[in-house]
Amino acid sequence: MKFSLSDDVLAIQEGLRAALRSSCPAELLHVAASREGDQRVRELSKLLGDMGVLGLLVPEAQGGLGFDELFLVVALEELGYVAAPGPLGETIALAAPLLAETPGQEALLDEVLKGTALVAYDEGEGHVAYAQVSDAFILMRDGELGLALRGEVAVTPLATVDLSRRAGEVEVNVAPVALSQDGLSRARERATLAAAAELVGLSSRMLDMTKSYVLTREQFGVPIGSFQAVKHALANALIAIEFARPAVWRAAVSMSSGDVDASWHVSMAKSLATDAARQVAKTSIQCHGAMGYTVEYDLHHFAKRAWARCEDWGDSDFHVSRIADWLEI
Amino acid sequence: MDLTDSPSEAAFRAGARAWLEQNVPEHELPSGDTREGFARHLLWEKQLFDARWSVVSWPEKYGGRDATVWEWLIFEEEYYRAGGPQRVTQNGIFLLAPSIFAFATIEQQDEYLLSMASGEQTWCQGWSEPGSGSDLASITSRADRDEAAAGWRLTGQKTWTTRGAFCTHLFGLFRSDPESARHRGLTYFLVPLDTPGVTVRGFGRLDGDEGFADVFFDDVFVPDHGVLGDVGQGWRIAMSTTSSERGLTLRSPGRFTASVERLRLLARGTDDLTEQLRHRIAGAWIGAEAYRLFTVAQVSRMIDGSVRDAESSLNKVFWSELDVEIQETALAILGADAELDGPWSKAFMFSLGGPIYAGTNEIQRNLIAERMLGLPRS
Numbered sequence: 001m002k003f004s005l006s007d008d009v010l011a012i013q014e015g016l017r018a019a020l021r022s023s024c025p026a027e028l029l030h031v032a033a034s035r036e037g038d039q040r041v042r043e044l045s046k047l048l049g050d051m052g053v054l055g056l057l058v059p060e061a062q063g064g065l066g067f068d069e070l071f072l073v074v075a076l077e078e079l080g081y082v083a084a085p086g087p088l089g090e091t092i093a094l095a096a097p098l099l100a101e102t103p104g105q106e107a108l109l110d111e112v113l114k115g116t117a118l119v120a121y122d123e124g125e126g127h128v129a130y131a132q133v134s135d136a137f138i139l140m141r142d143g144e145l146g147l148a149l150r151g152e153v154a155v156t157p158l159a160t161v162d163l164s165r166r167a168g169e170v171e172v173n174v175a176p177v178a179l180s181q182d183g184l185s186r187a188r189e190r191a192t193l194a195a196a197a198e199l200v201g202l203s204s205r206m207l208d209m210t211k212s213y214v215l216t217r218e219q220f221g222v223p224i225g226s227f228q229a230v231k232h233a234l235a236n237a238l239i240a241i242e243f244a245r246p247a248v249w250r251a252a253v254s255m256s257s258g259d260v261d262a263s264w265h266v267s268m269a270k271s272l273a274t275d276a277a278r279q280v281a282k283t284s285i286q287c288h289g290a291m292g293y294t295v296e297y298d299l300h301h302f303a304k305r306a307w308a309r310c311e312d313w314g315d316s317d318f319h320v321s322r323i324a325d326w327l328e329i
Numbered sequence: 330m331d332l333t334d335s336p337s338e339a340a341f342r343a344g345a346r347a348w349l350e351q352n353v354p355e356h357e358l359p360s361g362d363t364r365e366g367f368a369r370h371l372l373w374e375k376q377l378f379d380a381r382w383s384v385v386s387w388p389e390k391y392g393g394r395d396a397t398v399w400e401w402l403i404f405e406e407e408y409y410r411a412g413g414p415q416r417v418t419q420n421g422i423f424l425l426a427p428s429i430f431a432f433a434t435i436e437q438q439d440e441y442l443l444s445m446a447s448g449e450q451t452w453c454q455g456w457s458e459p460g461s462g463s464d465l466a467s468i469t470s471r472a473d474r475d476e477a478a479a480g481w482r483l484t485g486q487k488t489w490t491t492r493g494a495f496c497t498h499l500f501g502l503f504r505s506d507p508e509s510a511r512h513r514g515l516t517y518f519l520v521p522l523d524t525p526g527v528t529v530r531g532f533g534r535l536d537g538d539e540g541f542a543d544v545f546f547d548d549v550f551v552p553d554h555g556v557l558g559d560v561g562q563g564w565r566i567a568m569s570t571t572s573s574e575r576g577l578t579l580r581s582p583g584r585f586t587a588s589v590e591r592l593r594l595l596a597r598g599t600d601d602l603t604e605q606l607r608h609r610i611a612g613a614w615i616g617a618e619a620y621r622l623f624t625v626a627q628v629s630r631m632i633d634g635s636v637r638d639a640e641s642s643l644n645k646v647f648w649s650e651l652d653v654e655i656q657e658t659a660l661a662i663l664g665a666d667a668e669l670d671g672p673w674s675k676a677f678m679f680s681l682g683g684p685i686y687a688g689t690n691e692i693q694r695n696l697i698a699e700r701m702l703g704l705p706r707s
Contacts, residue, residue, distance in 0.1 A: 001331060003332060004330075215704065227707065234704065235646070246619070246625070329607055
C-alpha cells in the first residue's frame with residue numbers, strides 16, 4: 001500500500017502551481033466578469049495548452065499527455081486554488097477525451113489542446129456556464145451526445161452570481177454532430193471528479209486567505225485569530241478539507257485502475273468536496289466579518305465559484321442518495 | 330498510489346482472518362467494564378497473545394510479529410470485521426507501551442512488555458485529577474523524594490481512571506519538584522496498584538458500568554526503577570503518549586468501517602426508512618470511508634516522514650464525532666426502542682466519551698488552529 005503522490009506527480013503539481021499563481025491573479029477574476037476580459041481568459045487557456053494541461057487525458061498519439069485521473073485531480077485542485085476562469089474542468093475532463101475518441105474531430109481537438117478553443121458542456125436542462133466565452137459545445141439532447149460550434153448556436157447571456165462564469169442559454173440551430181457515445185459515462189464521472197478536485201482547491205484557497213486575515217485583523221487589541229471561536233471555526237474548515245482530499249485521490253485511482261466501484265467513489269468524493277466547500281465558504285466569509293460581505297475584497301470570487309461548482313455535476317444530496325442506493329439501504 | 334495489499338500484506342490478512350474466524354467468541358462477552366466481563370476479556374487477551382495476535386506491531390521477543398503499520402491496520406480491520414471483543418488491555422498496549430519503547434531502560438522493557446502483551450499485567454492511565462482535566466499541566470498529586478529508600482513517595486488522587494478498579498498497574502504523572510509550575514517538574518511513574526497506601530474506588534460511567542475509578546495515593550512508595558524516563562521529564566513522555574492516544578493507535582479505521590456495516594444491517598432490517606435517515610446512514614458510511622482514506626494517506630506520510638505537527642488532532646476530532654453520528658443514526662432507526670438497554674444504547678453512551686477523553690475536542694481544535702494553521706495561542 002502507498003497512498004501519497006509520487007515524485008513525478010509532485011513535480012508536475014509544483015510546476016503548475018507556480019505558473020498559475022503568477023498568471024492567474026485574483027485581479028484576472030475581476031476582469032473576467034465582462035467581455036473585456038475574454039482575451040485574458042483565452043491567454044490563460046493558451047498557457048494551459050502550452051503546458052499540456054488541456055490534453056492531459058488525451059492519448060499521446062493524439063497530441064495529449066496520456067496521463068490518468070490522478071493527474072486530472074492534481075491539476076484541477078491547482079486550477080481551483082486560483083479559481084481559473086473558463087470551462088476548464090469540462091474541457092479537460094470531458095470535451096478533449098470525447099473529441100479524441102470521435103473520428104473526424106482532429107481539427108477541433110487540435111484547437112482545444114492548444115487552448116485556442118474552449119468547450120462548454122450543455123446538459124440540455126438550463127443555463128450553460130461559460131457559454132459566452134466558449135467556441136464549441138458538447139450537448140446532451142435526448143440521451144445522445146452531440147457537438148455544435150459557436151456559429152451554430154444562439155447564446156442568450158444570463159447574469160450569474162459568479163460573474164466570471166459568463167453563462168448563457170444555448171439554443172442549437174442545427175442538428176448536432178454525433179459524438180462517440182462509448183465514453184459518455186466515463187466522461188461524466190471524470191467531469192464530476194474534476195469539479196470535486198476544483199472544490200478542494202477553492203476551499204484550500206479560502207482557508208488560506210482567512211488564515212492570513214485573522215492573523216492580521218485586530219479587534220480588542222489582539223489578532224482575531226487568537227479567539228477560540230475563530231480558531232475552532234477554522235479548525236473545522238481544515239478538517240473538512242483534509243478528509244475530502246484523500247477521497248478525491250481515491251476516486252481518481254479507482255477510475256484509472258478500472259475499479260468496478262469507481263462511480264460510487266466519485267460520488268463520495270463529490271459529496272465530501274461539496275460539503276467541505278460550502279462549509280469553508282461560509283466560515284471564511286464569517287471570519288472576515290464585514291470585509292467578507294463585500295465585493296471590495298477577493299474572497300467573494302472564490303466563494304461564488306465554489307457555490308457554482310457545488311451544484312455542477314450533482315450536489316451533495318444527489319451523490320449521497322446514489323450511495324444510499326448502492327449500499328442498498 | 331496503490332491501495333491494494335502487497336503479496337505479503339495479503340498473506341498477513343489471510344492469516345489474521347483465518348485465525349479470527351476460528352477463534353472470535355460466537356457470543357458477545359459481557360462488558361469489559363465490569364469486574365466479571367473484564368476477567369472474561371482477559372482470557373480472550375491470553376488467547377490472542379498465545380497465537381501472537383495481541384500486539385502484532387511489537388518485536389517478536391515481546392510477543393509481537395514485528396508487523397509494519399500497514400499490517401497493523403490490516404489486523405485491526407480484520408479484527409473489527411470479525412466482531413472481535415473490546416480490547417480491555419488497550420490502555421497499556423496502545424498508550425503506555427509506545428512510551429516504554431521510546432523512554433524505558435532495557436530492564437524495564439523486559440519487566441513490563443511481555444506481561445502487558447499477555448494481559449497478566451493490566452494498566453490504567455493516571456493522568457486526570459479532580460481539578461485537572463483538559464488542563465493536565467495543573468496536576469497537584471506529588472512525588473516526594475525518599476533518598477534513604479532510593480525511591481519516591483506518592484500522595485494525591487487520580488480520577489476517571491478507565492478500568493482502574495480492575496487493573497493491576499497504573500502509569501501516571503506526579504509533581505516531583507514541589508517548586509515547579511505547570512508542565513515542568515513532573516515525573517512519569519509506573520505503579521503496581523497493590524502497593525501499600527493505594528486505595529481504588531470504582532464508579533459508574535454514563536452507561537452505569539463500573540468502568541471508572543478514583544485512585545487515592547497515601548504515601549505510596551515507588552522505587553527508582555518505577556520511574557519511566559528521566560525525573561522531571563514526565564510531561565514530554567506523557568505528550569508522546571497522548572499523541573498515540575489521539576491518533577491512529579487508539580482508533581483504527583477498521584472500527585468505524587465495522588460499525589457502519591452494523592448500522593447498514595440494522596437499516597436493512599427496518600421497513601419504511603425515511604429519505605432523511607437513508608441519507609444519514611449513507612453519510613455515516615461516507616464518513617467511515619473518509620476516515621479510512623485519511624489514515625491510509627497519513628500512514629504514507631508517516632513512512633515518508635512528512636506527518637505534520639498535531640495531525641493526530643484531526644483524527645481525534647473526526648473519529649469521535651463520526652462515532653457519535655453513527656450511534657445517533659442507529660438510535661433514530663430504532664425509534665422508541667432506542668431507550669431499551671442493549672448494544673446500540675450502550676454504544677451511543679460510550680461514543681459520547683470520545684469527544685471528551687484523550688484531550689477534549691475543544692482542546693484538539695485549539696491544537697489544530699495553533700499548530701497546523703499557525704494561529705496565535707490565546
